[in-house]
Amino acid sequence: MSDDNLLKRIVQDPKVMAGQPVIKGTRLTVRFVLNVLAHGTSVDELLLEYDGLAVEDLQACFLFASESLGDVEFMPLVAEAS
Template structure:
């Protein structure tokens, strides 16, 4: 992976309350992932959001993956 990939994602406290966004847009990583998770295709996103590139979408996926690497999850069993 090239370092430029993650440079497509920026955090600026003055834009979208500091959430990670695609550089040059007001599209948050969370929003892009949500659209993909609900069945939107990359082609649909590229058509809908002028200026968004396939590389931007891949950067969102890589950013999310790297963010989860630092996260621990605990499983809590439900008591009945």
């Protein structure tokens, strides 16, 4: 599936979840999905828990996060000697 088609699965609407990016047709925010996966929920568990959710929706969350970070500059943290 192309990046454009994946990203069409993520929408933002000020009337849904205060405008946070969500998986289209759901109230599942990208942040929530990435957070539960980061804390050990498996893809299979997530798909079983939320009927209608597809693997492509999860891929779209990862791609959206990656694209969102594309323009962010990170500064290395340097410990200062006391």
